[in-house]
Amino acid sequence: MAEGVGNPWLTIVGIGEDGPAGLSAASRDAIAQADWLTGAARHLALLPDPGCETACWPVPFADGIAPLLARRRSRVVMLVSGDPFWFGGGSVxxxxxxxxxxxxxxxPSSFALAxxxxxxxIEETECLGLHAAPFQRLRQHLAPGRRAIVTVRDGGAVAGLADYLTESGFGDSALWIxxxxxxxxxxxxxxxxxxGAFADIQHPVAVAIEVAGEGAVLPGASGRPDxxxxxxxxxxxQPVRALTLSALAPRPGELLWDIGAGSGSIAIEWLLCAPSMRALAFEADPTRAxxxxxxxAALGMDRLRVIEGRAPEMLIDQTIPDxxxxxxxxxxxxxxxxxQHLPAGTRLVANAVTLESEALLANWQRDKGGDLLRIELARAAPIGTRRGWRSNYPIVQWSVTL
Structure with missing residues (x-):
């Protein structure tokens, strides 16, 4: 029970497919004393005679919260699948x-049972809830020999998952349904x-995956190939992106503003650092946005929020970044x-390629401090029958803490 004072009016009961037989004594007591019982139709059907008023939880899930809160003066039991706090509705x-x-x-959760x-x-296995999320969430985990257990919406979704793995070059992956x-x-x-999947898959369903195949594997280090x-x-x-991410120094749970995001590569790589990372990308060009x-979306980072418009106008009233x-x-x-608007401690990295923007950063670095770095890169390229260095435009990078 969460710490606090008073008696809880809501009991969240995890229920398995074995119905009442698998419930703890505390769960059975809560159901026996309930004034109102709610859950998915499948969960309610597992309790043939609950002995109180029942209500089927609606779809979408969020529509059920207000009716639940309206029962605050009653003894309420909410039925959920397995562990309510592992890709379940408990935290919502x-x-x-x-x-x-x-x-x-x-x-026990579906992941534990699988x-x-x-x-x-299980500590060496990726566990993902894909019953209401795109299959691309798997993309960064697809590497031969890796294992994952995922929950999916229904039997039809299993076929979609198999197709996604095959299209990604991992059709040899073993699936346990x-x-x-x-x-x-x-x-x-x-x-x-x-x-492919079987035609007669019954809900609820989880899929265990042992990844195999020749598909491209997303590198783990910053500066993924372009x-x-x-x-x-x-x-x-790629090389400048790696240096930029290093200068930004991502920490778990932080929020990035990517201003002039272009392809979104820096914000996406920021999000790839950890599941708790957040990012807002600002881009004035609708096609680029x-x-x-x-x-x-292709890399499973659909939590990136892309905002169309020019800075600083589009920055007003946005969540303050780290x-x-x-x-x-x-x-x-x-x-x-x-x-003027961001708090002390905010980290800022700016990249410049033109002489005018270089001069701008030089002036600001003189007044505000921080590190000014000139990045000059050259790649080997053919020159007739021989090779020589082909230089890119130099980049000037300013990194500073406000």
Whole structure:
């Protein structure tokens, strides 16, 4: 039970496919004393005689919160699948409540049951809830030999998952389709992504994946190759991107503003650092903004929020960032606005390629401090029958803490 004072009016009960047989004594007592019981139709059907008023939780999930809160003076039981706080609805509901208002009795999660059936070490296995999320969330985890357990919406979604793996070059991946784990309808069957899914898959369903194939593997280090991002030339190139991410120094849970985002590559790589990372990308060109969204979705970083418009106008009333990168639209007015409106401690990195923007950064670095770095890169290229160095435009990078 969460710490606090008073008696909880809401009990969140995790229920498995074995119904009442798998409930703890505390869960059975809460149901017996309930004035109102809510849950998915499938959950309610597992309790043939709850002995109180019942209500089916609506779709979408958020529509059920207001009716639940309206029952504050009653003894309410909410049924959820397995562990309510592992890709479940528990945290969505409890964030609306004071700590003393609720208590939870979890049951084994689908991930725990799947790992137990397959003998997999769950701490070495990626566990993802894809029942309401795109399959691209898997993209950064697709590497031969890696394992994942994912929950999906229904049997049809299993076929979509198999198609996604095959299209990504991982059609040789082994799939275990785990249906109705923990109950009398439980069934575990194995296939491969390229062979496709079975036609008679029953809900609820999880899929265990052992990745195999020749698909491209997304590198783990900052500065991914440029060909992971669609672009029109407006992209911070791989080596400069690596140096920029290093200067930004991402920390778990932080928010980035990517101003003049172009392809969105810096914001996307920021998000790839950790699941808790957040980013806002600001881009004035609608075509580039759409491309940044597509790039983010393709790499499973659909949580990137892309805002169309010019800075600093589009920055007003946005959530205050921990770090800012300026890739396009650098100006004296923009830097002045950031200094006026952002708190001390905000990290700023700005890249310049023209003589005018270099001079601007040099002046600001003289007045505000920070590090000024000149980045000169050259690649080996053919010169007739021999080779020579082909230089890129030099980049001047200013990194500073406000």
């Amino acid at each position: 509901v409890t964030r609306q409540l004071a700590p003393h208002e609720w208590v939870a009795h979890p049951a 790992a137990a059936r397959l003998g997999w070490a 785990l249906e109705a784990l923990g109950g009398p309808r439980e069934r575990v069957r194995q296939t491969s992504a390229s062979s 060909d992971w991002f669609a672009h029109d030339g407006q992209i911070t190139k 759409a491309r940044a969204r597509d790039n983010a 770090a800012v990168v300026i890739g396009g639209g650098l100006s004296d007015a923009l830097l002045a606005w950031l200094w």
